[in-house]
Amino acid sequence: MDGNVLRVMTRLFCDGRCTDDTAVKRDIRDTLRELYRKYADGQCGQLTQALMELGATVCVPNGEPHCEECPLNGLCRAHKEHSETDFPVRKAKKPRRIEEYTVYILECGGSVAIRKRGEHGLLAGLFELPHLDGKREAQAALDDASAWNIQANEIVSIRQRVHIFTHIEWHMACVHIRCLRCDSRFQWVTWDQLHAEYALPTAFRICLPPEV
Ligand code: SF4
Structure with missing residues (x-):
């Protein structure tokens, strides 16, 4: 209906x-x-059309309906009881699941590390910034990055970002690290290439430092 x-x-x-x-x-x-x-009286189509228009223009959702303009206000029980906005009743929406990540912006000699996501699930097949589950403190993030054989040198910045999908929220600590080695487990691209040639999803794009 x-x-x-x-x-x-x-x-x-x-x-x-x-x-x-x-x-x-x-x-x-x-x-x-x-x-x-x-x-x-045989005019079912017209009555349906009238009700649809009434709902779209007078008995509107998201806020107070315009009852003073409504031809049905003399019959309407919700109007009589001043409870118009109590209806319709909908099922309470499930709260979004919150997932925490540490996202690494690994910069090495003007290039940044990206990799391709798996072929299944959220953002399947798209490019992403390397990340790990959970939010790491600065030293732990540096240690994690060093384990990727990139000689993590210094942390430039750590920024907190949130990206909201329909059913999930990603809460991300975005750690910008300068490193000394480009390990081949990642694809290394210049900032210009990243912006011009790679469709990095918004969830990761918001993690990039504003100056790049
Ligand atoms: S009077 Fe009833 S049907 Fe008309 S706009 Fe108000 S709530 Fe909707």
């Missing part, structure tokens, strides 16, 4: 059942059919 019509119906009847429930939707559709049978 159209979301606009569903909203109007739940407000008209103060229907506090969860509209994410298929059985509830079916029941509201049956009520609507009954109304059509009694009042539409």
Whole structure:
């Protein structure tokens, strides 16, 4: 059923059942059919169109509906009870899962390390900055990077960034490290190449130092 019509119906009847429930939707559709049978006089299409428009322009979502302009305000139970915005009732959204990472901006002689992600899962097949699970303190980050055989030399900066996907939040400590060796486990590209030739996902692009 159209979301606009569903909203109007739940407000008209103060229907506090969860509209994410298929059985509830079916029941509201049956009520609507009954109304059509009694009042539409063969003009079901027009009545549906009118309800859709009412929902889109007057009985609006996300905030107060414009009840003073509504032709149904004399019949509407939610309006009578001043509870218009209590309807429709939706299932509470699951909170996003939070994942923490340390993202490494490894810079060596004007080049930066990137690598390709696996072929499955989030951002599959795209380029990324090297990263490890969990947020590391400065010395631990330096030690981790050294283990990649890149002779991590100094930390230039550590910045905190958050990227939000639909169901997940990435909380990232972005550690910019100068190193002395370009190990072949990574692909090393210049900053210009990175910007011009590689579609680094936003989740990683926001980790880059603003000056590059
Ligand atoms: S009176 Fe208000 S809440 Fe009721 S149907 Fe009209 S706009 Fe929606």
